[in-house]
Amino acid sequence: MVRSCTCAVLLGLAPVAWAAPAPDFELPGDHGAVHLAALRGRMVYLDFWASWCAPCRKSFPWMNGLQKRHSADGLHIVAINLDEKREDAAAFLAQVSATFTIVYDPAGDTAKAYRIKGMPSSALIGRDGQLLWLHTGFNPADTAQLEAKVGAALKEGK
DSSP states (O other), X not given: OOOOOGGGSOOOEEEOSSOSBOOOOEEOBBTBOEEXXXXXXXXXXXXXXXXXOHHHHXXXXXXXXXXXXXXXXXXXXXXXXXXXXXXXXXXXXXXSOOOSEEEEOTTOHHHHHTTOOSSSEEEEEOTTSBEEEEEEOOOGGGHHHHHHHHHHHHHHTO
C-alpha cells in the first residue's frame, strides 16, 4: 500500500513517461463494480486517496465542484480508496461528502499499476483510454491550474 504523504504540496502535472493505455481495473464501489473500460468515451479523472491523508479531505470538495462543472462535458471522477479497512473509508466519507464515484482497492493493486508514489495522486485518462498525465499531491492554491489542465483536455476532445 502507498503510504507516503508528499501530499501537502502539489508536485505539478507531469506528462506520463510511458505512452500507453491507462491500466484497466474493475473495483467494487458503493453502487456496484466500476470497470474503467466501461467508461471509454468519457474523460476520467482518477483520484487515489486514503482516510489518513489530510490533503485528501481538502481535495474532495474541489472534486465535487469539478464533477459538477464538467460532467456535462464528459468528465467522470472515480476516487479509488486504498484503506485496508473499508470502515476507515466509511468514517472519512461520513465527514467529507463525495458526489463522484467511490471504489475500493484495499490491496493497492491499482495504485501499483499506476505507479503512485504519494497521496493523494491523480491521473487524467482520455476518452480513448490513454493516460494523459499523472500528478501527486493537492494544494488548494493550485486548483485553478489543475482545473485549467482538465478543461483544456476536455476542450481538445482527448
